[in-house]
Amino acid sequence: MSITQSPYVRCFWTGSLYLTNGKVMPIHCTHISTKMIEVEAPTGLEGSKMVKLELKAMHEGERKLIKVLCDPDLDIFNEHNKHYIKLKYHTISDKDVAFIKDFVEAHE
Structure with a gap:
């Protein structure tokens, strides 16, 4: 049912992923929940142990x-x-x- 015991849904929000080496790359979300997110990016994490994610979200x-x-x-x-x-x-x-919870509940 879920990817961390929390419902997740398809999502097409776009945004930016900031790596610890200073690189910023465009991403788009594929799935989202209140615990985690799945995104598609042009390159990998390049060793980043933590990243900053900015999402341009929209709901209703x-x-x-x-x-x-x-x-x-x-x-x-x-x-x-x-x-x-x-x-x-x-x-x-x-x-x-x-x-995010409102978005997930509306699209479950």
Whole structure:
């Protein structure tokens, strides 16, 4: 059912992933839950043990810039010549979690 005992849904939000080496890359979300997120990126994590994620989120006409510190869980080079990256939330605001929860519940 889920990727960390919390419902997750398809998501197409875009944003940026900031690596610890200073590199910033565009990403798009593939799945999201209140515990973790899966994104597709043009390159891998390059050894980053923690990353900053900024998502341009939208739900029911409301736009929000979600900022999260994440712990990488998985980085796989996929069949689309992109990196499929699973990230667990390390630090996220309660307001951002509530926004994601509303989105997930609406799309379950």
